[in-house]
Amino acid sequence: MRAAVLHEIGQDKLEVLDDVEAVGFGPGKVRIRVRATGLCHSDVSAMSGVLPQPAPFIPGHEGAGEILDVGDGVTGLTAGQRVLLCWLPACGACPACRRGQTQLCLAGFMNAGTPNFKRPGGDVFGFAGTGTFTEEVVVDAGCAVPIPDDVPFDIAALIGCGVTTGLGAALNTAKVEAGSSVAVIGCGGVGISAIQGARLQGAAQIVAVDPVESRREAALRFGATEAVAPEALGDAKQRITGGEGFDYVFEVVGRSATARTAYETTRRGGTLCVVGAGAMDDHLQLNMFELFFDEKRILPSMYGGGDVLRSYERAIALWRAGRIDLESLITHRVPLTGINEALEQMRTGAALRTCIEI
Numbered sequence: 001m002r003a004a005v006l007h008e009i010g011q012d013k014l015e016v017l018d019d020v021e022a023v024g025f026g027p028g029k030v031r032i033r034v035r036a037t038g039l040c041h042s043d044v045s046a047m048s049g050v051l052p053q054p055a056p057f058i059p060g061h062e063g064a065g066e067i068l069d070v071g072d073g074v075t076g077l078t079a080g081q082r083v084l085l086c087w088l089p090a091c092g093a094c095p096a097c098r099r100g101q102t103q104l105c106l107a108g109f110m111n112a113g114t115p116n117f118k119r120p121g122g123d124v125f126g127f128a129g130t131g132t133f134t135e136e137v138v139v140d141a142g143c144a145v146p147i148p149d150d151v152p153f154d155i156a157a158l159i160g161c162g163v164t165t166g167l168g169a170a171l172n173t174a175k176v177e178a179g180s181s182v183a184v185i186g187c188g189g190v191g192i193s194a195i196q197g198a199r200l201q202g203a204a205q206i207v208a209v210d211p212v213e214s215r216r217e218a219a220l221r222f223g224a225t226e227a228v229a230p231e232a233l234g235d236a237k238q239r240i241t242g243g244e245g246f247d248y249v250f251e252v253v254g255r256s257a258t259a260r261t262a263y264e265t266t267r268r269g270g271t272l273c274v275v276g277a278g279a280m281d282d283h284l285q286l287n288m289f290e291l292f293f294d295e296k297r298i299l300p301s302m303y304g305g306g307d308v309l310r311s312y313e314r315a316i317a318l319w320r321a322g323r324i325d326l327e328s329l330i331t332h333r334v335p336l337t338g339i340n341e342a343l344e345q346m347r348t349g350a351a352l353r354t355c356i357e358i
Contacts, residue, residue, distance in 0.1 A: 001352065002358075003117065003134035004339045005124060006325050007056045014059070014133070020124065022138045024116045025185045028143045029071040032083065036153035037063035037132040038330075039342050039354040040161055041188060041279055045254070046127050050279045053215050058117055058126040059086035060356075063132030064156035067144060074141045081146050082157040084312070087128040088303055089142030102150050103303040111140060132157075133339060135358055145309065151316055154355045155335075158189070158347065161303075162353060163326060164311045166193025166252070167318075168304020170201060174248050174273040174312070178202030181241055183233070184224070185262055186252035187215040188346075189329055189353035190275060193221050194250045196324045199223035207246070212349035222325060230261075237265055245270055254278035260285070269298045330355045 003020035035161040043059040045051040064084040070077050077083070088109075090102035096106050111129035116123060116138055124131075132139055147156045160223030166189070170176050182198045185193050198206050199222075208219030208227040214318050216227035227235050237245060251259045254276025263286070266272045304311050318324045332354040334342045345351040 001135040002336055003131075004336060005007070005056055005058055005119075006058075007246050009047070011047065011056050012343070016337055017119065017337065019119050020058070020134060021118050022035060022136045023118050024138045025069065027070060027072040028036070028074060028141055029079055029138055030074060031056050031068040031136060031138050032085065034132050034358050035065040035069050035339045037232045037356045037358065038157045038159045038160075038162060038189070039339075039346055039351075039356060041190075041346065042161075043127060044343065044346060045277060049281060050254075051277060052280070053123050053127055056111065057127055058133050059127045059132035060132030060134070061085070061128040061130045061302075062161040063130065063137075064147065064159050064160065066155040068136065069076050070141070077141055077144055082149065082153070083138065083144040084147050084160040084307060085130055085132060085137070086145050086160060087130050088308065089140060090308070091142070091167070098244070102305065102307045102309075103305060103339060105257060105330065108143070110281050124150055130152050133356065134335065145312060148316065155319065156355075158326055158329060158353060158356065159315045162189040163329070164195045164304045164308060165301070165313050166190040166304075167197040167315060167324070168306050168311050169194050169250060169273050169275045169301040170197025173299050173301035173305030174203050174250070174271050176201035176248055179204045180247040181205040182248045182250070183207045183209060183236070183246045183262075183265055184219075184252060185209045185230075185233075185258050187227075188252070188349075191250070191252040192219060192352060194252060194275065195219055195223050198248070200318070200323060203248075203331065207233075207240065209233050210349070215349055215352065218331075218352055232262070232265075233265060244268075245271055245331070246271065247271065250275055252276050256282045256284045263298070266296050266353050268294045268296065271299060274298065274300045275331055283313045323335070329353045333357055
């Protein structure tokens with residue numbers, strides 16, 4: 001089958017090959033025909049080495065498709081069923097799951113170190129234990145989440161990661177209050193979803209911050225009340241909050257520099273919500289006095305900070321009701337052979353979300 005493969009960490013282009021095979025099918029597993037997958041910045045971060053990932057590997061973790069086959073012991077799933085791929089399935093038995101923090105379950109990460117593809121030259125890993133830049137993938141049954149018939153594959157793919165992450169940061173983690181002031185730093189697909197979440201919660205001012213003009217323009221269409229370049233954030237803070245700082249600031253870039261800016265832009269007693277996935281050697285520096293004196297809440301948000309299955313259901317319900325716009329998040333569509341063009345669009349900020357149609 002066809003798949004887009006990164007041979008070595010640090011390469012900036014993928015090679016679309018037709019000699020890849022999905023492996024590992026058996027008890028507790030499902031084989032899925034991927035129909036649509038989103039290009040997430042985490043895929044690019046894994047390619048560059050910011051996020052740890054063994055190579056060679058197939059990127060992609062935000063996908064949807066149809067079940068081709070189910071292994072022994074799998075219940076509730078059947079061939080032909082439409083599903084989205086959950087890259088972080090909950091085991092239901094670990095301490096995190098028992099506490100209701102299923103987004104912190106580590107069971108899914110255990111699979112990331114096991115190759116689920118192969119080529120004539122050897123094993124190939126799937127990013128985050130999935131790898132959706134391919135025609136077929138074999139995953140644990142818990143990764144396959146049934147979707148209603150009225151949810152298109154491209155919309156389901158977005159819900160599988162970016163939308164759930166951004167919406168959940170505003171609704172689950174930060175719990176944005178009505179009438180509050182919000183700033184969102186980084187307005188790609190996840191940042192735009194955080195903006196939509198803040199709007200749903202009734203935020204009075206939502207300032208979108210991004211260096212790319214087209215993304216700033218898009219943020220206004222999705223609910224931001226103002227959109228500024230990073231160098232204008234200080235002025236916006238002064239005008240909107242009287243210099244005090246915003247009630248909530250979302251960092252959706254994954255870099256210590258922007259996290260520091262976000263901290264300084266948050267009012268005393270306000271909330272900094274860290275959504276971006278950054279590198280292990282990129283350290284955020286805070287001094288102990290400001291940490292104590294400012295009493296700012298620093299809340300990391302992993303995969304939307306809540307039960308992902310319930311978050312999927314909520315996103316679908318809000319989309320059906322017209323409360324969130326998911327169709328407009330997809331600004332580019334390409335076939336698998338156009339993946340490198342899509343990567344360049346993401347790196348330059350030209351795309352909010354690219355759907356790879358397979």
